[in-house]
Amino acid sequence: MEPIVDAGDFPASRKSAYLNTASVCLMYRGAEASTTDWFKDLTENGTLTFDEAAEESVFEGLHVAAARLFNARPDDISVGSSATELLASLAWAVAPGPEANVVGTEITFPSTIYPWARVARSTGFEVRLAEARNGYVSPDDLIRLIDSNTAVVCISDVEYSTGQLYDVAKLAEAAHKHGALLVVDASQSAGAVPIDVAASGVDALVAASYKWLCGPFGVAVLYLAPHLQGKLDPGLVGFRSHREMWNLKADRVEYAETARRFEFSTMAYGCALGLTAAIEYLLGIGIDRIFERNKRLADLLIEGLRERNAEVVSPQDEKERTSIVAARFPGADPKEIARHLSSRQVVVSARRDVLRFSPHLYNEPDDIERALDEIDRFVRSEAD
Ligand SMILES: Cc1ncc(COP(=O)(O)O)c(C=O)c1O
Structure with a gap:
């Protein structure tokens, strides 16, 4: 080999x-260099170089790289500090009502389902988790839990404990048949398993940086299908949520029409640059x-x-x-x-x-x- x-x-x-990559990767050296270069520049130059225009456009490279990775468009990508943060914002944005249910698996990573369970405690919907037998979830069992009240199916496309890979296209079809969304946590697949959101019909997907993408902690990406972008009111909002982020008026917020509406605050921006370098490197290998x-x-x-x-x-x-x-x-x-x-x-x-x-x-x-x-x-x- x-x-x-x-x-x-x-x-x-x-x-x-x-x-141990399913826990934490070895970070790609080029990702470390891009991350630390940004912090070094901030130390040496402050906003002399990291000025307002630079801050506004800082995620552009990551939008492009993540879009290539997922077979999406740059406008479909949003950047945040962690997969859990992006998923939490999404769960509050979708906020299914009391009659609804959200379907997942009982062996999923807690962060994949906790945000939904938290919203459920406020709005009253049911969380249904497919059982695992000897660490294996039958996709048919999972699909059987979906019914006309299902608002969201949220799974990790690769189970963190066993590596079980789901047929995401099949789950998307099953969810859509009942008018539900398929939300995928790709933290255990992005960078290691081919992902094609266009072909599979996923509605939203999040991915952490510090596992199979070989990037730093402190950054994650969200893919949001075009049909959802104009509709959702993100659960987390801040000055960056407004479509012109430097038009700082506190009496209103108007979101971007793209997935960018889920970007809401400052972050350790160098980490986003590091993840961009890591994704470009992995794409270069294939x-x-x-x-x-x-x-x-x-x-x-x-x-x-x-x-x-x-x-x-x-x-x-x-x-x-x-x-x-x-x-x-x-x-x-x-x-x-x-x-x-x-x-x-x-x-x-x-x-x-x-x-x-x-x-x-x-x-x-x-x-x-x-x-x-x-x-x-x-x-x-x-x-x-
Ligand atoms: C499937 C899955 N999702 C999310 C996470 C955590 O992501 P983050 O730390 O970016 O919130 C993990 C970490 O192990 C995971 O396995």
């Missing part, structure tokens, strides 16, 4: 067998290529885990899998294994009752071998 990145682009990648190679790394891992009698919990169907691999080791606590691995510079996470491995483009087959060797060492030490 050929490397697809220059190891110098990810300085930390040779220091450990880093199999998301399809990254996706396929990551899954080949996962194949090596799954083979080795099976040889060691581990139970692989992640889906095996090619259409439902990603490079996130969750496994159980009979009689062993995943937290203890993770601790042992980490002391040997093999970085993974214990999530729920599984050990989660999440290789990305900077990993090589020898990282997988190291992880498997250290699991053997752990098993031997337990047996002693």
Whole structure:
């Protein structure tokens, strides 16, 4: 398997067998440079260079890059400080009423559903979560929860704990048949799994920067389908929400007609520039290529885990899998294994009752071998 990145682009990648991107990525060096250049310029020049015009146009590059990543238009993209923040603003904007329901999964990352649950406590709608059996949610079970009262289906297209990948186009069709919106949290897919909002019919999508996009903390993006842009009243508003942000009058707010209406305040702007650099870098390599190679790394891992009698919990169907691999080791606590691995510079996470491995483009087959060797060492030490 050929490397697809220059190891110098990810300085930390040779220091450990880093199999933890589903938690936090190794940041791309170019993203770090763009982020810190902005802070340095602010330190040295203040608004002499970061003037009002610069602040107003600061997200333009990210609008373009994220639009390319999702097959959308720059006007469909909004920038915020975190995926949770953007989703919370969206949930308050949609604010389904007391007769409605919102559908998700019980194993979703809490941030994907908490914003809806919070709005539900105010407006009274029902939150319905599809059950998981042994870590797997049957898409048919999920679809069965959707009915004529469903306002929103909100899922993470890749489940954070098992890597289960949903057929987003199928879910969009099921939601739309009942007049519901499909909202996707792509924090565990953007940068690693091809996303095409135009082809899949997603209504809104958010993505964090610091996982598979290899960007910094402090920034996230929202895609909003054109049919929603003129309609929604964002849950979070501030001076930037007005369509001319420097026309500072407190007695009214008129939103932009684009997704930009969800941009409401200042933020650590350098992070947006860092994420732009990261997305451009990943697009240069190709998301399809990254996706396929990551899954080949996962194949090596799954083979080795099976040889060691581990139970692989992640889906095996090619259409439902990603490079996130969750496994159980009979009689062993995943937290203890993770601790042992980490002391040997093999970085993974214990999530729920599984050990989660999440290789990305900077990993090589020898990282997988190291992880498997250290699991053997752990098993031997337990047996002693
Ligand atoms: C699916 C999913 N959504 C959202 C988040 C958190 O995103 P943020 O920190 O940008 O709010 C995570 C973090 O693990 C996640 O896995």
